[in-house]
Amino acid sequence: MTYRKLPSNQPFCQGGNSPFRCHNNECVYDIRNGDLSQPTTPRTKGVASFETFHIPVDSSHTRMINDMIFGCSNDNSDTSFENSQISRILGLSRRPDGLTSQLAKRGIIQNRFSYCLVPFHDELKRPSILRFRDNIPRPVKNLRSTPFLNIDRNHYYVELKDGLGGSLIDSGTLVSRIDENTKSFEVFYYNKVGFRDFATMTLHFKGGDYLIDGKYMHYFSDEKKGEGYFCVALSKSSKTILGAWQQQNMRIIYDMNGGRLQWVTETCANDHSP
Structure with missing residues (x-):
């Protein structure tokens, strides 16, 4: 098992402007997305953690990356989905804990990423990659x-x-x-x-x-x-x-x-x- 919680003394939990903080010896977070001046914006809470990620390299190979920081959320709200039911939130921000920032720091993505959002109401559902x-x-x-x-x-x-x-x-x-x-x-x-x-x-x-x-x-x-x-x-x-x-x-x-x-x-x- 490769999952473990982030130590509360980790630098992410020490910054005054960080969404992370130490609570009961755990590194927890409370993150809101979008325009914070609005009464309701997507919000997620949970425990910061380490895990091993498997990133696809091509159609038949993946690359294993140890000690990736991610959020184990247990409270998601105002996500613009029915009953706020979502599987997970992918953080692509410029923060050091963002997925792309972590991958770029390890020299994996050359600090470039891209997506193409398939129309939400297409009758034939396809993933956005x-x-x-x-x-x-x-x-x-x-x-x-x-x-x-x-x-x-x-x-x-x-x-x-x-x-x-x-x-x-x-x-x-x-x-x-x-x-x-x-x-x-x-x-x-x-x-x-x-x-x-x-x-x-x-x-x-x-x-x-x-x-x-x-x-x-x-x-x-x-x-x-x-x-x-x-x-x-x-x-x-x-x-x-x-x-x-x-x-x-x-x-x-x-x-x-x-x-x-x-x-x-x-x-x-x-x-x-x-």
Whole structure:
């Protein structure tokens, strides 16, 4: 058995700004994701632990990595899933305890990772694959990029034109958030059968535009019947966050070596395992 709890004297539990703290000789955590100014944001609590991870190298081989730090959560809430029922939360932040940070420190992923989110309402369910290093596809054309801003060590900020303080990209936030003046979910529209002329939205990042297809700018009350109501899938916030809903069918590449975020439109259902 390779599982063991993180010692309470471990450096992660000593920092004043850390989500970890010592409690009853255990290193416990209480982590909230997304915009903390909101009354409800995804939250997870548990015990920090060590475990051996097996990372796929190709279709038939895995690499065993000892003493990976992970959170053994026993309390998850406000996760935007029915009854907050989820299997686990994958932490991809820039913090030293993030999965990608740990793998990069060991020289495994070259500080680059990528994902392509399969549309949530596709009838044929396929997994969204997290890729590293040379396993990341190389788009031939239309690849856009924008430099990361060093606002804090935890999150991925990029510069949004006319956006004060930059914009945060977070796949753990379901729908994108913009300033307090947006109507967002407050206004619903009747969706006639066959209507598909939904408005797109463009985020003007420094270095390139991020064009969001109209299908992923709206939330539909009854997708299968093709009728019902829909609304603009944006939520009020004190900061701008590009959430998972607006990342569907988009190849997102986090290139920490190059200090940039890259993206290109892609049919993510075609992104198969190696």
